[in-house]
Amino acid sequence: MVMDEMGKSTLEATTGSAAGTTSYVSSSIFSNHPLMSALIAFALAQSFKLLLSWYKERRWDLKQLVGSGGMPSSHSATVVSLAVAVGLQEGFGGSLFALAFILACVVMYDATGVRLHAGRQAEVLNQIVCELPAEHPLAESRPLRELLGHTPTQVGAGVLLGLITATIVHLITGSGIRA
Template sequence: MVRLGDFGVSTVFFSPSSFVTSRIFHNYPLISALMAFSLSQSLKFFTAWFKERRCDLKLLIGSGGMPSSHSATVTALALAIGFQDGFDSSLFAASTVFASIVMYDASGVRLHAGKQAEILNQMVYELPPEHPLAETSPLQELLGHTPLQVVVGAILGFTTAAITHLIRLTFMLS
């Protein structure tokens, strides 16, 4: 048993195993972020399934594509923190700054790294077979997101956080 009252935190008694399993399912920001991630990755998978009739399980965990799971996840996390702790809280401010950095990086640096990988792969493909680099494994090209993919991911994250907040309020009031 650990007593947290000695550390300036409200007094709580818990055993580590029961605390983790019972409290983790009540962590609204975490649940909201994980749901947004799962939804965005599932959308990528089902979009490929319906448009191209291909079953690519890598889309369930891979980066890149529509919508941006990075944007959806960090937006849902930031908004859920805002709903829970207040939009004037320091934690909301910090999570919003980090969300902005992640979204900027997804549509900036990582997008351009993916475009460079495309060019490098094409250059290697055009090498003669006897060239030492001709057998080089191709670089991953789908790394970043277009601005539209980032915006759609952010909208998905916002929607997920809002819906989970309404569900949470419904259970709190009943």
């Protein structure tokens, strides 16, 4: 058996090192407060969609947990929570915050612009297909998804949820702002 200078066998040193690396990698993911804030905000937004759907329709629609569209915007909650958490952790004057902020703006613009209008077009196209005669080749086509984007109110609710989530995670974890 080969021993190193500390008296450990080569196998023990290698195994201990690998175990240390594994535990470092797994613990660093959970100590990444911006990532955790974003994931929590996403989970909360999707859960709120499920609860709001149940409240309106009095039935559980589990598709709300994974679907896009609806109140509040989980996309907005996620990216705003990420941006705020990065700002709180790294400072609001740095490049990381700038990157997260611009990403959040693009995602929210897309949600209220392109995706919202694509959903409205899908509504119109679905209506046209429903009115086609039965012998038309497109009469039996599957309907397009209509709930793709968000109204400004839904995005605003997502922004508020993301801001609150990042702030609460920051307060709970006690992360300090770096200058």
